Amino acid sequence: MAKTASRPFAASVTSTGSAEPHAVHSLFWKLFLTMWLSIVGFSAALGWLNDKLAREQWAEEPADSFERGIYRIGQRAQQALLMEGRKGLRDELLNIPRMTRGHIYVVDGENAEVLGRDAALAQLLGRGTAMDTTEIQDGAGTTYTLYTVNRTPPSTILAPGPQGTALRLAAAAAISALISFFLARSLATPLEVLRGASRKIAAGDLATRVSRSMPARQDEIGQLAADFDAMAARLEAMHIANRRLLQDVSHELRSPLARLSVALEIARKKGAGHIASEIERIGLESERLETLVNDVLGLLRESSEATTRLDEDIDLNELLSDLVDVVNYEVPEGKPGIGWTPAEHCVLHGDRELLWRAVENLLRNALRHTDPDRGVRLTLEPARRKSNLLITVRDFGGGVPEAELAKIFEPFYRVQESRDRGSGGHGLGLSIAANAVRRHGGTIQATNAPEGGLVVQISLPVTGTA
Template sequence: MRTMFVKLFFWFWLAMTLSGTVFFVLAVSMQNGPLAEHRRHIVEERRRMFSEALALYGNNAVAAYERGGDVLAGGTDIRGRHPETWGFLFAGDGRPLTHLNIPPAVSEAVQRAVQKGGGEMTAGNGMLVMTLPVTSSQGKHYIAAAELPGIPAWKKFSPFRRDFVYRLAIYFVVGGVVCYGLAWRLTAPIRRLRAAAQRLAAGDLSARVGAGSKNKGDEIADLGRDFDRMAERIEALLTSQKRLVRDISHELRSPLARLSVALGLARQHAAPAAENSLDRIEREAERLNEMIGEMLTLTLLEGGKEALGKERVELPALVEEVAADGHFEAEGHGRKVVVTRLESLTVLGDRELLRRALENVVRNAVRYTTAGTAVEIALDSDEQQGARIRVRDHGPGVPPGALTSIFRPFYRVADARDRQSGGTGIGLAITERAVSLHGGTVTADNAPDGGLVVEITLPLA
């Protein structure tokens, strides 16, 4: 549950479930109490009603018996509005005055009534048997008995119907769908904002959230509009900065060209003593021209992947070419460039740009490696990252705090600013940008036994 969408979905769904459970429990508890009381009143009322009906039947049956003096032929229906309610008349000693169709339960209840001397109500086999003593006008004692429909046993209110599981499943599904839509709706502006931020971080300065006016007053929509204004401002600033760098670089090329022409003319008329000064001017002009070229290259790379060519690049040939050029340059300073490992690997991209990226790393290593040592280049593959090029020198290394800063434009380690080998501070920035445009990474780390190791990784074609 790391994303806001999952968190919102989970908590909304949990809140709906808990609310439904609480309301369900409250409904059950509120129904159980009143329903039980109502049930008790119904049972008491039915008993009273049956007792009155049996008493009425007993008095009428005794009166009829004493008038006629005949034994009744069978049970008498006293049901009235209650079907299957049969009455029977017995003498005071329990002798039945009805000889037919007397259920055994009725006979047993009458015998108990004779022994106890009073009436009672007993239950059995889903029926109730009620006995009631009756005294005639002549003072004789009789027993009236009736078999009644059983009073249903009290059952607690149960909300769990047969289809309860299906109802519960439908509740969860519907609640989940509603919560999913709600969470998706609430997090949609945040997802758009995140996507725009990722595009902006990747170099797409035209990335915008595009928050419409229909959500006016919404805090997230306001945040999206603020982001769009920020992105517009950043795009304007960076565009003007790139244009300024490009214009200045182009404008500097003209005076440099005229300086070169003037330097050539000055050499024709200068005395031998001025040669050293003229050579110095020429070197500085070349360095300035090189710096302008690197600034133009860096500005071009800031344009994004649109500036890249697309071709299959054989890395072994590229590494050997850069190593040969670096070795030629290093020999004049008592150093070497050697290839220690070379695998046959191919990447897709701009060959010239990759060559310049690797060349900048190798030339930087040649500047700083100790005289009499070699710059080592190894090309191999990594199962997770792809092609890997490692360039190692045997120089003083870089302070740990500056290992990531050396890839920023115009950044140089402090003690290198006073050395002739300090460079312009743009070469490694070009390398980092070129490798990044190819979908790779470049890192630097100090070797355990001294020197700096720069590692370039590129996705294989």
Template sequence: MLRRLWPASLLGRLTLVMVAGLLVTQLAANAIWSAQLRAKSRVEAESAAQYVAHSASAAIRFFRSLPPSYRALVIQQMREMGGTRFFVNLNHACVDVRQIAAHPLADSVKATVGATLKGDLPHSPGFRLAFAWPDELTVSDGVRLGELPDAWVQHILLLQPDPAPILVIQTELEPGNWLYMAALMPNPYFLNANDPWAWDRLALQGLSLAAVLLLCLLVVRWITRPLAALSDAAASFGQGDHAPPLPETGSREFINTARAFSAMRERIQRYIEDRERLFISISHDLRTPITRLKLRSELLDDEALRNEFEEDLDELDMMVKGALQCVKDSDIHENPAEVKLDTLLGRLVRSARLAGHEVGYADSGLSVRAKPLALKRAIGNLLDNALYYGKRAEISTGSENGAVTIAVRDHGPGVPEEALASLFDPYVRLEHGRDQNDGGLGLGLGIARGVIEAHGGRLILENHPEGGLNATIRLPA
């Protein structure tokens, strides 16, 4: 599965590695940062909890020092003056408070407040602590916080627009008299301070990650674009096209590579031209002496010696013709074009049938981009071999896995498996081949393979399960 997901192109691989590296780094940094943030928030919240608890213990002492009949009057005066640090109320029993969802930091704050209150007021009967949301907070029997006058709470608690959790402290002053105090923490939104996944932080990290990824993609594309140009130039040169020289721009390494490739292409081109001139010279220089030797051999009186001379000269002449044929059939200078296989193969089939051969073929409607004359010679060589050695041939075409296939099958005796690899060697002819075609040179398959490989394809020879040899051409679709 990993191999299937792994991109094939260098651009895809570099992009995937850089994206994965950035994501892993971002997640690791977030994990470290969130751990530090939680630890810092916990220390700050516990310090604030101690401050709130000391203030609450002072308020509790104050109300305990007042006569019970004066407490309500003092609370009323504080409300009219605008309130104090706490919203204070007196109840006859402990009020049931609906708490917020469980939160580790809120539990730590309540534990710190409770411990501090017990330390300041060791003789107190106990404390009831809770965090509640303003819209769900009950201040006395049946009375919610939202039902109170705004003047009583607007300077003490945050109700709008973004409510904050409220700490509620309840303690019994005397039997039947409960003091109810509600207050905000010094940092009202302390529960959100240690959340590394808050939407604003995620949005900021997402924007920074997107910017870095975009720059990485641009850099990767800038790096790989010259390599793609180099690959295209190599493919065009391999197929015989005259591509323009590579631009010497970009990084120093690519400039050096482009210069080395251009120099290599020029050396190969000079070698090909020198080879063509060499074979032209061979054609001109060897044919004349061979002809003179043949004429002189006719003057020999010894018939046996004359026959030996003529056989050696015929063999030499055949080798020269074969070498020239290899160059002539392989080096075909054409421009690639869209070739309709039905038209090209139809001509070959009609020519074979006019010569009295039996060839089967069905139209397929497929096309390939190739050099028409070179491809025709390659398929013609395969068809000639099939007709020489099998008497009857069948041609079929198809497309599979991004390639166009052309199969030429004969109905001959086939080829021994150990001899298949040597069929492409020059001047190699099997025993039954010499019997069927004594005038051949054993060069047709090598020429056909050279032409097919120049088109970026493959020529595969294998014995057909039902008998005979099957030659399959695979060309890029």
């Protein structure tokens, strides 16, 4: 089979819309889980260590220790009142730390708080705050009322012990999850945008830019986006320049070819005599050169359009059947030509002209290099995944060396230079076919059959994507 043809990027054309990676393997989840588990692990270790050290230093529970301290302060206040009277009581209360003093109030016989905190005491009584009362007397027998405010137990999340530690850890996990989510998203989202843009460029849309989608970023990711846009702009400029050059060269070649053809016809009509064979040779080479120019222009048409119209439903059985009839018309009489095996109701949404040219190139390529007595076999069938259709072209020629299979879809590539020239190939047929398949979101690959010959298989999604 003809070892010619193309694909600018690799040996097999794959859809740019490949399946998304599993969520566990995505960058977002890797970042999120790494940051979140690190924070939670650190918080858990710190909470456990803090609780352990605190418990080792406590002689008793904090609540018991506080109540015991309040009781001792009350005893000292009672002793000061008994020994030194109201002044001694006042001095004793003023020596109590401010935070602890708010838990002790002493009211004299006239219902006046010794330190003048009547409003604060009334507010506590009005709220129904739990307090213990004790009556104490001075040396003269005057009765005072000692109020000790019970300590409000801390909320469960602030309380020491395993339960409080667990709640604090849960709160830290929730807060860190929120922070990790937004941080991971801020890193993964622009990379996903870059990934999508790179796929568009791989699909031929060189006008794709990413800076507009992240204008506020001035960090390394923003710089990467700017560099990506600069690269895309450079590729687009080079692509346009190369396309213009090839178009100009191809069109410039057509004019002298046309004049050469006219001159040859005039020479034939006048009678060339003994140079007739040379004139025939010139005519043959002119035809080959014109075929090359047409192939180059065809390849340019396939590769220069960023998007393809995939807007019609195509009956592949009908398309391939018509194509087989056209190509078989050129097969010498008595030769098997192309054997065709259709499938049941295979409809594809795409571009009929593109698919026609793709399969036509494969069939003509196969006919040039197959055993003429065995012909070429064309098969259409659904893939194991019902969402894909398989078109297989099988020849019975010499096949392709395994080391060359990865290159036969490159433009102008020939496996056997002399044989391809003798058959009229220029190394563009498979390239044109590969571009057409790529634009339908499909794949194309070549393998050697075990019993000899080359098998080229196209896999097309039932719903094509540009």
